Amino acid sequence: MISSMLRAAAAAFLLGAAAAGPGATVASAETTVTDAGGRTVKIADTSRIVSIGGDITEILYDLKADGKIIAVDSTSQFPAEAMKTKQVIGYMRALSAEGVLSTNPTLIIASKDSGPAEVVNLLKASSVPYVEVPDDKSAEGVAAKIRFVASVIGEKEAGEAMAGKVESEFAALAKDRAKITKPVRAIFVLAVTNGRATIAGAHTGADAILKLAGAENAAGDVPGYKPLVDEAAMELAPDVILTMKHGDNAMPSDDILSVKGLKMTPAGQNNRIVVMDGLYLLGFGPRSADAARDLMKALYPKLAEQSAGITK
DSSP: OHHHHHHHHHHHHHHHHTTSOTTOOOOSSOEEEEOTTSOEEEEOOOSSEEEESHHHHHHHHHTTOGGGEEEEOTTOOSSTHHHHHSEEOOOTTSOOHHHHHTTOOSEEEEETTOSOHHHHHHHHHSSSOEEEEOOOOSHHHHHHHHHHHHHHTTOHHHHHHHHHHHHHHHHHHHHHHTTOSSOOEEEEEEEEETTEEEEEOBSSHHHHHHHHTTOEETTTTSBSEEEEOHHHHHHHOOSEEEEEEETTEEOOHHHHHTSHHHHTSHHHHTTOEEEEEHHHHHOOSTTHHHHHHHHHHHHOHHHHHHHTTOOO
8 A cells, every 4th residue: 555655656756856947937936935824835937827725826917927827626716717727637636646747737636525535645746846825814923824925936036025905905894894793693505415515614615704894693502513403593583694606606594494493493484694705704815805795785784784884
């Protein structure tokens, strides 16, 4: 077993070594970064980037580095042209070492949630620099992520400008959040399977975005994503149910309200279901402050009216 993994690692190394090719253009300056995994990674050529993670792809596009991207993963849904003009290497949690390295990259920039682990290990063992991006799901974390990706590709000045803009947007959001006197109780429904809902607890992206939008996560006392039983749903008593869609595919409200426990909650009785695009809502990329603001508007329509100077 161990020898077969070593052979696979060696194969990956050789594929990586051949990636740049004899005619490749190599950057004149070498950059060294410490990535999210604590590894010291040396980067000499950013001309052929594989971007793994929708937030990373979005940052690279905003940094005007899209011309260097040769391949993306299937979560890279924004901007739309990424999936149309770049090679797609599959889902970020179901990668293939051969599939990634066959694109002949000179640099792989990947979310720390990429997988499976054995494939990520093979990619790290190849000669192609593999940089794992930090993903602290907070206002400060988004700005730090932008600065980090910018430093990896040698665009620190542009990264600082983008991060500063995002920080200003989060600061304005915080001022509006301070106006909320009674937080709405909300839950995030990830999926409904066989009449059972899976909801987001603490330490999840959904929990983080709810807090940024000024809501209380009604399921915040439990960690991670958990199946919900009917009795617990009624006890949580959310005022709003939040869920997400992928592209044009959204979970029908009927599916959510088919869960008896959810139907009996204040949110279910009042049909208060908010649906937002998944990458926009949970990507924690450059548009994250906008996503939190849009969610805040949906949760607090009167506050949104006041901010817009509308009186009724």
